[in-house]
Amino acid sequence: MTALILFYVAGFVTLAAAILAITRTNASHALIYVVVTLLAIAVVFFLLGSPFAAALQIVVYAGAIVVLFLFVVMMLNLGKASVAREQTLLTRGIWTAPSLLALALFGVFLFALIGGDHETVSQARMISPKEVGIALYTKYVLAVELAGVLLLAALVGAYHLGRRYLADRREEEEAS
Amino acid sequence: MFGIEDFWSYALILPVAVGVLLSALVLVWWERRLLGWWQDRLGPNRVGWFGSLQALADLIKLLTKDDWLPPFGDRVFFIMAPIIVTAAMLLAFAVVPFTPVLVIVDSNIALLWFLAMSAMAVYGVLLGGLSSNNKYALLGGLRAAAQMVTYEVFLALSILGVVMLAGSFSLVDIVENQRDGLWHFIPQCVGLVIFVIAGLAETHRLPFDLPEAEHELTAGFHTEYSGMKFGLIMAAEYVALILLSCLIVILFFGGWLGPAFLPPVIWFGIKTFIVINFFILLRAAIPRPRYDQLMSLGWKILLPLTLVNILATGAWVLAT
Numbered sequence: 001m002t003a004l005i006l007f008y009v010a011g012f013v014t015l016a017a018a019i020l021a022i023t024r025t026n027a028s029h030a031l032i033y034v035v036v037t038l039l040a041i042a043v044v045f046f047l048l049g050s051p052f053a054a055a056l057q058i059v060v061y062a063g064a065i066v067v068l069f070l071f072v073v074m075m076l077n078l079g080k081a082s083v084a085r086e087q088t089l090l091t092r093g094i095w096t097a098p099s100l101l102a103l104a105l106f107g108v109f110l111f112a113l114i115g116g117d118h119e120t121v122s123q124a125r126m127i128s129p130k131e132v133g134i135a136l137y138t139k140y141v142l143a144v145e146l147a148g149v150l151l152l153a154a155l156v157g158a159y160h161l162g163r164r165y166l167a168d169r170r171e172e173e174e175a176s
Numbered sequence: 177m178f179g180i181e182d183f184w185s186y187a188l189i190l191p192v193a194v195g196v197l198l199s200a201l202v203l204v205w206w207e208r209r210l211l212g213w214w215q216d217r218l219g220p221n222r223v224g225w226f227g228s229l230q231a232l233a234d235l236i237k238l239l240t241k242d243d244w245l246p247p248f249g250d251r252v253f254f255i256m257a258p259i260i261v262t263a264a265m266l267l268a269f270a271v272v273p274f275t276p277v278l279v280i281v282d283s284n285i286a287l288l289w290f291l292a293m294s295a296m297a298v299y300g301v302l303l304g305g306l307s308s309n310n311k312y313a314l315l316g317g318l319r320a321a322a323q324m325v326t327y328e329v330f331l332a333l334s335i336l337g338v339v340m341l342a343g344s345f346s347l348v349d350i351v352e353n354q355r356d357g358l359w360h361f362i363p364q365c366v367g368l369v370i371f372v373i374a375g376l377a378e379t380h381r382l383p384f385d386l387p388e389a390e391h392e393l394t395a396g397f398h399t400e401y402s403g404m405k406f407g408l409i410m411a412a413e414y415v416a417l418i419l420l421s422c423l424i425v426i427l428f429f430g431g432w433l434g435p436a437f438l439p440p441v442i443w444f445g446i447k448t449f450i451v452i453n454f455f456i457l458l459r460a461a462i463p464r465p466r467y468d469q470l471m472s473l474g475w476k477i478l479l480p481l482t483l484v485n486i487l488a489t490g491a492w493v494l495a496t
Contacts, residue, residue, distance in 0.1 A: 028250075028253070028303075028306060032253075032299075032303075035299065051283065051284070051285045052285055052288070054285075055285045055288035055289060055291075055292050056288070058292035058295065058296065059288060059291050059292045059295050059328075059332070062292075062295065062296065063291075063292060063295025063296060063298065063325075063328065064295065064325055064328070067295075067298050067299070067302065067321055067325055068325065070299075070302055070306070070321070071302070071318065071321045071322070071325075074302070074305070074306050074314065074317060074318055074321075075318070128284050129284060129285060129288075129345055130343075130344075
C-alpha cells in the first residue's frame, strides 16, 4: 500500500516537473526541472523492483548528462534577453500541433494500459545488480556490443573534431 | 508494514546526521591546528582548551553574520545550492555501515547510492556558481562541473575491482569479504591510489581545490556566499571529507574489523581518523596543480590505469 502511494506521488512529480520543464523560458530553470523528472523516474524504477536501474538513472542521467547540458547553458551566458526572446517564441499557435500529437499518444497509451495485462507495483520482484549483469552479458550481449561500437564511433568523432581544432591552432601559431 | 529493523533504521537517522555534522565542526578546528603545527605556526589556540572551542565560536559568528543575498543573481538557485550540497552529502551517509548493526540501510546498491549522491552534489556547486552572476563564481562553477564529472568516472571505475572481489555492491558484504582474506588495500593497491586521487578531486579539497582556488578566483563558486549559507558549503566540504574517509576504510581497510580487544565501532573510528589526518597532511604537503594538468592526469594516466586494474582483477577472479 505504501509502495502504491509512493508510486503515484513519484509519477505525479515526474509529470508535473516534465510539464514545467517544457514551459519554462529560462533554460537553466528548465534543466533543473528535467533533473527533478529524472530523479522521480528513479523513484518509480526503485518501486518497480529495480534499485540498480534507479541508481544508474541518478548516476548517469541526472549526475552526468544533465550536468553537461547545464555546463553548456552556463557557457552560453543566457541572460534576460534570451528569456524575453523565448517568451515571444512560445505562442499559442506553436503549442497546438505538438499538444494534439501528444494527446493522441496519450490516448494510445491509455488504451494499451487498460487493455493489456501488466504487472502492478505490488507484484514486482526485486532484481539484484548481479542479475542485471548476467542478463546483459548472456541474453543481451549483442546489444551491449552494438552499444560499444556506437560509443567507439562517437569517441573517434570527438577525437577527429578535437584534432582539427588543435591542427588549426598550430597553423595559426606558425603563421604568427 | 514496519518491523523492528525499520524502526531501528529510522531511529538512527538523527544521531548519524547530528554526529556527522558535529564531527565536521570539530574537524575544522582540528585541521587548522594540524596545519598550524606542520607549517610551524600556532593555529587557533585562544578559545577554550588548546583552542578546542574555536569551532563553536566560528559557528556562532557564522550564525550571527549578515546573510546577504546578491540582488543581481538568481535568488532561488542561490538559496538552493548550499542545501543541495549538504543534503546530498548527508544522504550518502544513509548507506555507510559504521558496524554491522550501526547502519541505516544496508542495500545491495549501497556503493551506487554513494556515487549517485556525490553526482548530485555537483549541482550544488554548479548552481552556486551560476546563480551568483559573478565572473569568478561562474569560472569556479564551470571548473567544478568539469572536474567533478571527469573524476566521477575514475571514482566509479576504481572501486569496481573491490566490487569484483566481494561480488556485491553492499558495503556490509564488502567488509565481511575482508574478514578471512587480505584487506583489499593489498590486492587493490592501484584501485586505492586512484580512489584517493579521484575522491580528493570529487570533494574539491586542496590540492585539487581548483573550483575555489583563492589565488586566482578569489573564492571560486562561493565568492558571493556569506553567513550560514557559506557555513553550509564549508560544512558540506568537511562532511564529504568524512564520507570519503569512511568509504576508504570500508572498501580497502576492513571497516570495523580488527582485534577483539576493542569494540568494532572504535576500530572504525580509529581507522577513519587516521585516513582523515592523511588527507589533511596531503593538503599541507602538496601544491595545487594547474587545471589542464589535473584534466590530463585524469584522462591520460588514471583512465588507462583503472581499466588495466579492472582487467587484471577480472582475470584474477576468473583464475581463482
